[in-house]
Amino acid sequence: MxxxxxxxxxxxxxxxxxxxxxxxxxxxxxxxxxxxxxxxxxxxxxxxxxxxxxxxxxxxxxxxxxxxxxxxxxxxxxxxLGWVPQERDIFPSLSVEENLTVVATQGAWNLEKIYAMFPRLNERRKNMGNQLSGGEQQMLAIGRALMLNxxxxxxxxxxEGLAPLIVQxxxxxxxxxxxxxxxxxxxxxxxxxxxxxxxxxxxxxxxxxxxxxxxxxxxxxxxxxxxxxxxxxxx
CATH class of the missing domain: 3.40.50.300 (P-loop containing nucleotide triphosphate hydrolases)
Incomplete structure (x- = not known):
């Protein structure tokens, strides 16, 4: 490599x-x-x-x-460089899908692939960022970083601060x-x-x-x- x-x-x-x-x-x-x-x-x-x-x-x-x-x-x-900070920094007044697409670039990571990896985000694609649980916000933050490819x-x-099931x-x-x-x-x-x-x-x-x-x-x-x-x- x-x-x-x-x-x-x-x-x-x-x-x-x-x-x-x-x-x-x-x-x-x-x-x-x-x-x-x-x-x-x-x-x-x-x-x-x-x-x-x-x-x-x-x-x-x-x-x-x-x-x-x-x-x-x-x-x-x-x-x-893709960064997921501790604060997550998602956009609270944008939907899940808008959070993902607002910074997207061309590459292997697209909405279809993100939703396959994070089914919860697919289920909540129309929810606003501030309507998500802490674990879902973390998934969204990771997904948004991946959309930068x-x-x-x-x-x-x-x-940090997530329930054991979400951690796993x-x-x-x-x-x-x-x-x-x-x-x-x-x-x-x-x-x-x-x-x-x-x-x-x-x-x-x-x-x-x-x-x-x-x-x-x-x-x-x-x-x-x-x-x-x-x-x-x-x-």
Whole structure:
């Protein structure tokens, strides 16, 4: 597989505050990465930096052969970056179908394919965004990002605050995306044991620095590492 994303010694933050310190990693086309760490360690900041929403200080970011730092934030979606933020940011006064089509681009992901993956959205295609449950809004946010036909999908804590049955449904969908779609995925989530089986690589952040980079299986099977950086071995 060809290289899709490369970060070398990236420093970024907000204003004068530095959050990310010397982050380096690569992601190939169709690859998948679990981005892990306790709260406040820089995970969301890393995704925001890829989308151009932070103060980029130094280092190198290349995406699909281009210098990402020189691409305006508003143009990064058209370059091939799809982002599902924690806040979901759906349009509450638009219908499900309008939410999906307002940002759509030509490609494999179209309404038919979205509705096949998310039958709930098909059932509620005429409902307004503010008439959906939290789980349905999350499905809509993911579906809308897919309608951009991205090369890389960024998912920021997609399971947060959802009922267990919805979590299992979304985990199944994310598994299909990482294994069958041919699209690269970076997945941020607090529940490491739920998402590590879905990705090939893992990157753990500690106070804005990368403290582990390797295979997801290696991290999943190392109780000492999980306990040291994530405190999850008891779960």
């Amino acid at each position: 060809a290289e899709l994303l490369r970060l070398d010694n990236v420093w970024a933050g907000y204003g004068e505050a530095v959050v990310l310190e010397g982050i380096s990693f690569t992601l190939e086309e169709g690859d998948s990465l679990s981005l892990l760490g306790r709260n406040g360690m820089g995970k969301t900041t890393l995704l925001s930096t890829l989308m151009g929403a932070t103060h980029y200080k130094s280092g190198s970011m290349r995406f699909a052969g281009q210098d990402l730092s020189k691409v305006p934030a508003h143009a990064r979606a058209h370059l091939g 991205p090369k890389l999908l960024l998912l920021d804590e997609p399971l 449904e979304l985990l199944s969908i994310i598994k299909r995306l990482t294994e069958e779609s041919g699209m690269a995925v970076i997945l941020v989530e607090q529940h490491a044991r739920q998402i590590l089986p879905l990705t090939r690589q893992a990157l753990v952040l500690e106070r804005g620095k990368g403290v582990f980079q390797g295979s997801s299986d290696t991290l999943l099977n190392d109780r000492a590492l999980l306990d040291s950086w994530l405190g999850v071995t008891a779960h």
